[in-house]
Amino acid sequence: MTLEGLDISILGPAMVAGVIVLSTHVPLGRQVLSRGIIFIDLAIAQIAALGVIAAQFMGIDEHGFGVQIAAAIAALAGAGILAWTDRRWPKMQEPLIGTLFVLAATGGLLLLANNPQGGEHLKDLLVGQILWVSYGQLIPAALLSIALLAFLWFRSGRLVGAVFYALFALAITVSVQLVGVYLVFASLIVPALATTGISGKRQLGVAYAVGILGYATGLALSAIFDLPSGALIVWTLAGCALLVQLIPAVRRR
């Protein structure tokens, strides 16, 4: 046990990153759950990573803004394909998402056979480390999240077809680089899953509370017990989701 990591200047940026990710992922998570396509975030993240590898293949600077554009374009293209398959074969959307995921992941390996350094960027993109984020990095993410939330609010939370997939692709491309794919998955699914028993505005409130509590306790415990932060937050999110089931109003169906 140690208290030296329990420092707001160390954990602060990570907590803010968590709140930014939660802000868009909690409302999106509810839709993902109701559509029954929970692995879509993994597929989109992998496609964004494939876009980065392809961009390097074409000789685009590996650290610049071009990489972000490539990631976003690839994610949007993937979202376009998924929106189309959703219309065309709605019953087969989940297996199609799975297939697209493995194609993107292995496609990356095939491209990387001749470009090994891309491997590090692929890893950066998929295993963003929540502790390494700086406030400077958070500003573009926050601006994009505000834009997405405003759009959601404007549409009163209902998203259909291509619009849902496009918004989702942009949100995932940003969040995966901040906190990594495990935390993105957990932020999306766990708060939504914990609150399936309630509906309307209260659902959103409780889901946000679960998410924020999960990140806060995860970060604090990772400092106290000196454990990797991202992995521990996934567990505290799940723990908080279980804890709120003790409240009858949340559990009630």
Place this chain on the structure above:
Amino acid sequence: MKKQIASLLLLSLLTVPAFAKLQVFACEPEWGSLLEELAADKIDVSVGTTALQDVHQIDAKPSLIAKVRKADLLVCTGADLEVGWLPQLIQQSGNQKVAGTGNGYFMAASQVTTLDEPTVLDRAAGDVHPQGNPHIQMDPYRVLKVAAALTARLQLLDAANTATYQQRAADFTTRWQAATKRWEQKAAPLKGKKVVVHHIAWVYLEKWLGLEEVGALEPKPGVPPTSAHLSGLIETTKAGTYAIISAAYQDQKPGQWLAERTGVPLVVLPFTVGGDAHSGDLFGFFDSTIDKLLGAAK
């Protein structure tokens, strides 16, 4: 008011450390062990990684940032070995003392000449380090050079203990040179032996002991081998290879695969301090490496 002043005084007493020992953060265990030899209890050392970890990547823990934040000196390998995490760690710590330009930033590979420095930087060659091969800890002569440079740095940062550092450095040098001679005598039968390696991380050891590297499981670092390469490697390995060498932190499956197909023994070397039960310090690390290499003959 008096009460406030009193509590402020009390607070300031609490925050002043009892002993202002030099705080050192070592990225790898070999430098932690070297610091132990050179400074013993004059400094506080914390080591960021273990021998069973791939130092190209580490998990971000809050304590790592806290340790770098309070460090007066950072001792790492450099040559881009830690490029995946050390820059972020330093930036996140906000500690100017250990940032790239200050005296608190000590990169071992910058103190010696590195091997395999690429003349042309080409992606096609694999995940190569533009500043040469960073795995210098396996050459005792380079370790000694690093020790001398590190002693100078310790004196610069902590002049009060200059005498101790000088005396310990002299003592270490004597013991190290005697041990090096002993290792070289013991390892004489290894001279000219052919080896196949897992990852091309052994150039310093090979050059020192006169081993000849005839092939690699991962000829381009970070790229999985193709089937054509592997079938060629089986032939090469069968043609009088002494041993297949792999590091303790690596997956042993590829090495075992090759060993089964060729009958050539797989030798898992500690790679750094702490890599096996006998590698408790730098001396044990070299003892164990040479014993294990000699053991392959049986």
